[in-house]
Amino acid sequence: MPPVPPGFREATFTSGEVPIHYVEGPRSGHDLVLLHGMARDWHSFVSLIPELSARFHLFVIDLRGHGMSGRSPRGYTIPQFSNDVAAFITAHAPHGATIFGHSLGAMVGMQAAGCGKCNVTALIVGDSMISPENLARSPYHSLFSQLIKLIERGGSQQDLTRGIGKIEILLPGIDEALRLEELAGNTPTVLAEWARSAHLADPEALAMSLDGSAFTGWAPQTILPRISCRVQLLQANPQLDALLSDADVQLALKLLPRAEHVKFPLLGHALFLQKPEPVLKEILRFLDHAK
Numbered sequence: 001m002p003p004v005p006p007g008f009r010e011a012t013f014t015s016g017e018v019p020i021h022y023v024e025g026p027r028s029g030h031d032l033v034l035l036h037g038m039a040r041d042w043h044s045f046v047s048l049i050p051e052l053s054a055r056f057h058l059f060v061i062d063l064r065g066h067g068m069s070g071r072s073p074r075g076y077t078i079p080q081f082s083n084d085v086a087a088f089i090t091a092h093a094p095h096g097a098t099i100f101g102h103s104l105g106a107m108v109g110m111q112a113a114g115c116g117k118c119n120v121t122a123l124i125v126g127d128s129m130i131s132p133e134n135l136a137r138s139p140y141h142s143l144f145s146q147l148i149k150l151i152e153r154g155g156s157q158q159d160l161t162r163g164i165g166k167i168e169i170l171l172p173g174i175d176e177a178l179r180l181e182e183l184a185g186n187t188p189t190v191l192a193e194w195a196r197s198a199h200l201a202d203p204e205a206l207a208m209s210l211d212g213s214a215f216t217g218w219a220p221q222t223i224l225p226r227i228s229c230r231v232q233l234l235q236a237n238p239q240l241d242a243l244l245s246d247a248d249v250q251l252a253l254k255l256l257p258r259a260e261h262v263k264f265p266l267l268g269h270a271l272f273l274q275k276p277e278p279v280l281k282e283i284l285r286f287l288d289h290a291k
Contacts, residue, residue: 008049025057043067081104114223129248132218171241
């Protein structure tokens with residue numbers, strides 16, 4: 001595992017079902033909970049942590065089945081992830097916390113903010129699906145299908161790094177499949193970090209997203225209108241590999257009582273993972289006004 005940043009500590013929280021690993025920063029301000037995407041872990045936020053930890057009290061969580069958190073057979077639905085997060089916030093931030101989630105983490109954040117089980121004071125949705133069928137239409141369905149096979153094949157982290165680089169996907173407007181190692185930004189270091197976190201992930205969590213069972217209980221028409229806090233929707237470019245479609249943005253803006261939308265025309269779904277500066281700028285602007 002990568003070392004925790006200076007001034008942070010590692011700990012484990014037990015929600016009653018699975019142990020949840022997290023890292024906690026210094027008490028620099030309001031509580032801010034960071035939730036990563038599929039087959040990632042807390043370290044995916046490392047590029048944002050220095051700036052955010054200077055202004056906020058960070059809790060960076062490994063979702064169940066990821067990182068150093070516990071696994072739960074067939075236990076990877078959005079409500080189950082959300083129950084862990086809601087219990088964590090109730091225990092560690094009883095006066096309320098902001099959530100910033102990316103991809104899977106953002107769906108979990110929306111569920112937590114709308115379930116009424118914890119106090120979410122603001123929510124940032126980082127290029128996440130509102131409609132789960134978007135996954136089947138995206139390059140990530142094929143990507144995750146290939147990634148599951150690589151994880152289940154076993155082998156070293158180095159083997160997984162090489163395998164991830166060879167994963168082939170189709171991008172909008174391009175007729176030929178491209179290997180991940182051919183795409184801009186996917187340096188050997190980036191692929192190695194992806195392999196490190198994927199190596200720790202339970203492949204069943206990916207499989208449940210692919211077969212749709214992860215979205216059992218996910219009801220945006222019910223959940224989103226219940227989110228009373230301010231919400232920021234961060235959308236990648238749909239012409240690249242965004243999971244938050246234009247139609248989903250319009251649906252979310254209709255259902256959410258207090259939402260704003262920011263689109264990044266030059267960024268793909270990874271957002272801050274490869275280019276943190278523009279995303280960090282918008283996050284800080286939103287959080288400064290959300291206080």
